[in-house]
Amino acid sequence: MSEESNGDESEAETEAEGEAAEEEQSADLEAIRTQLEALNDDLEGLQSDLEAAETEDDLDVVEADIEEFRADLEEIEIPEPPEEEEDEDEDDEESEPAPEEELQETYDEIESDVSDLEDDLEDKRGPYAGDVIGEIDGVSSTITGTRWAEEGDGELIDATEAFLADLNDLLGTSVSLPGGLEPASGAELGENGQEEKTVPDELGATLDEATAAVDAADLDPDEDAETIAGLLEATDEFESAVDDATEWTDLEVREQLRREGFFDVLDHIKDFPPELHALKVHEKRGNVDQILLAYDSLGSEFMEEHCLEALERMGPEEAIDPMVQKANRRDEAAIRILGKIGVEDDQVVDTLLDYVDSNPTLQRPSFRALGEIGAEDAIQPIADQLVADEPDVRSWAARALGLIGDTRAIDPLADVLEDDEQDRVRASAAWALNQIGTQDALEIVAEYEDDRAYLVQAEAENVDLEPAA
The missing domain is CATH 1.25.10.10 (Leucine-rich Repeat Variant)
Incomplete structure (x- = not known):
């Protein structure tokens, strides 16, 4: 047989093998298309089942079916489309997508729909008693983690009493506030000299009792759905009332200082502004806490300068933490004050050592402060x-x-x-x-x-x- 005949036979075999591979690939793609069509039909059934579900048990069944559906979907692997050969003579018109691309698009749509279905399932669940407890805990954290004005304390007491009335009515419980709870601007000392609980502390403890009562009620999401919904409505109203209560930061700075007793030392106004006169009196009397209060509260550079000068003359240990914070911002006055205080505290020394090899402006006060310490x-x-x-x-x-x-x-x-x-x-x-x-x-x-x-x-x-x- 001639070499030309052998070449023809080999070429024919290669062409036959290629046709067979194409037929096999086409069959595989058709099988995937059939699977996706079936899953799409199943998805419509799951959507109908979810709409018909009325109890938590019904939803559990739908959830299990969705999980099985997703497992079947993830078993399908869409092959990559073949690379297209560039044809310089081909028109600029877009070519039709490859079958693999069409299948991938169908797969992605089904995957997106099943994700939406899972979200819908979660939205349809509950509400639960745990949701109520979480809401109460959130309001409690707001109450105990915020500084309130005296009138804010009163507003919180009223809001909590109203919430407890709703809770007791819905659960048949008798959670109540401590007797004689009155608004106060801050913690006070009891007869034993120990700091007593503030209004927010007392309210937080009472709300702990409220969450315990909800937990003990063992509310069923199906049988007690109305009770749970009522409790959530009550907590929403409670949260709104707490949000409207007067916080300490709602007050103007001068009013804050007045309530803290900063101006109580003034019989008359000698200097203007009155904050400066009060500051001088507090320095003379050694009232470090009031000077630090003014330093924290007053936003003017004028008063801050005078507060720092007073602290430098006094050198009180109570000023270490705020002065370290200020010294870390390259403040010369704070560095001098730390030296005046003279306490060999680790955070003080570490802060000052950062400036030993700095610029001369910071080196001078830092050297002296470290020496004084x-x-x-x-x-x-x-x-x-x-x-x-x-x-x-x-x-x-x-x-x-x-x-x-x-x-x-x-x-x-x-x-x-x-x-x-x-x-x-x-x-x-x-x-x-x-x-x-x-x-x-x-x-x-x-x-x-x-x-x-x-x-x-x-x-x-x-x-x-x-x-x-």
Whole structure:
């Protein structure tokens, strides 16, 4: 047989195999189309079943059928359409979609419809007693997590009483507020000196009793549907009433301060604004809490400056937290106040250490504050600044080490005293060694009585060495 005959037979076999593969693929696609059509018919039946469902048991049956339907749908795999060969002579008109693309579109539509059906199923369930409990807990959290004005306390009491009346009527219970509950602007001290519960605390405890009553009623979503719906309506009204109650933030700042007793110290107005006069009186009396109240409440730069000045003069430990927050925003006044307070608190030291290798504007107050605090963790970072390019930075670092007073700083300070090109930096090192005050430190300074710089000589003359034993 000739090679030409063999080639013809091979080509015929290849063509036959291709035709067989196309027929098989076409049959597979037709089978998928049939499956999708059947599922689409089943979906219409599920929709009808859901519309007819009247009880939770009915819905459970529909849910199980939907889960089975989705499992059948996910078993179907749509093959990828073959890649189209580009034909330069083909017109610009859009070609018809491949059969695989049409099947994928049908699959996606069914998948979207079954997702909608699942959502409809969830919407048709309930409501449940758990929904009521969740709503009550939400209102309770709002009450206990908000600061209320005195009139707000009264409005909350009235709203809670109205809600409890509805709840007791629907459940046949007798949940009630504590006797003698009256509005108050804040927690008060009882006879034993302990802080008593505020109105929001008392209301929160009572609402815990209300949720317990709902839970104990064991309400059935089918048999007790009307009761549950009534409870949800009552909680909605309760929530609206709480939303309308007067919060502390609803009051103007001056009214807030008045209610906190900030102006009670004023017999007459000497300075304007009156906040400034009251601030001065509180500083004189040492009322740190009122100064911090003004600092938190008053929004003007003028009053904030005066509050900070008062805190810097007083140096109260109660101001640590707000001053750390302000110092973290690169505020020089807050940094100075932390030094004035002088407490070696970890968060204070960490905050100040962030500025040791910063710009000179922040370095100066930070060095001094760390020195006033006596922060041992700052010794090495500050000692590293003894070789800074700026003479002022070197001088501030030396004085900070003197304030800390740790003997580990003696050697680096001695090097500065001996080698620094700037006499004022050397004078700061001599001052620091005098502050450390050990025999070794003082002996180093005493050697500079004839120094070229007057300031260094003055520090040397101040040395009072103990006679050798």
